[in-house]
Amino acid sequence: MDAFATLETTIAARLTADPASSYIAGLAAKGRAKIAQKVGEEAVETVIAAIADDRAGLVGEAADLLFHLTVLLHHAGLTLDDVRAELTRREGVSGLVEKAGRTAG
Numbered sequence: 001m002d003a004f005a006t007l008e009t010t011i012a013a014r015l016t017a018d019p020a021s022s023y024i025a026g027l028a029a030k031g032r033a034k035i036a037q038k039v040g041e042e043a044v045e046t047v048i049a050a051i052a053d054d055r056a057g058l059v060g061e062a063a064d065l066l067f068h069l070t071v072l073l074h075h076a077g078l079t080l081d082d083v084r085a086e087l088t089r090r091e092g093v094s095g096l097v098e099k100a101g102r103t104a105g
């Protein structure tokens with residue numbers, strides 16, 4: 001199982017766990033707005049690391065961002081598969097646009 005799959009299994013199990021038992025459970029108990037706020041904070045920290053050309057910092061902040069974003073998706077009843085499906089749909093759309101461009105040209 002890759003790290004994202006393992007993380008999603010953990011998140012699903014912890015969302016409804018005792019808030020005192022884990023970071024995810026504690027965050028989930030604070031509600032969707034608090035999770036969304038954490039996503040915003042981690043996004044800003046990611047941007048700062050990128051602009052500072054701090055490669056190690058960028059990896060760390062990106063991990064924090066993706067972690068909190070995945071918690072937010074699950075709290076909303078969604079998973080990374082929903083995001084994957086949307087990205088795949090867009091690939092299909094841009095493939096069709098490319099094909100139409102070739103046909104027209």
Ligand SMILES: N=c1c2ncn([C@@H]3O[C@H](COP(=O)(O)OP(=O)(O)OP(=O)(O)O)[C@@H](O)[C@H]3O)c2ncn1[C@@H]1O[C@H](COP(=O)(O)O)[C@@H](O)[C@H]1O
Pocket residue numbers: 007010014021022023024025038063064067
């Ligand atoms: N990947 C992560 C992960 N990334 C970041 N974090 C936590 O996210 C928090 C972000 O740090 P901040 O300083 O911004 O936040 P804070 O001061 O702790 O919290 P706030 O008061 O700001 O809300 C830290 O407490 C980190 O420990 C994570 N916590 C958990 N995981 C994964 O989730 C699993 C389950 O964790 P628990 O829910 O704690 O069992 C772990 O084994 C990990 O695999």
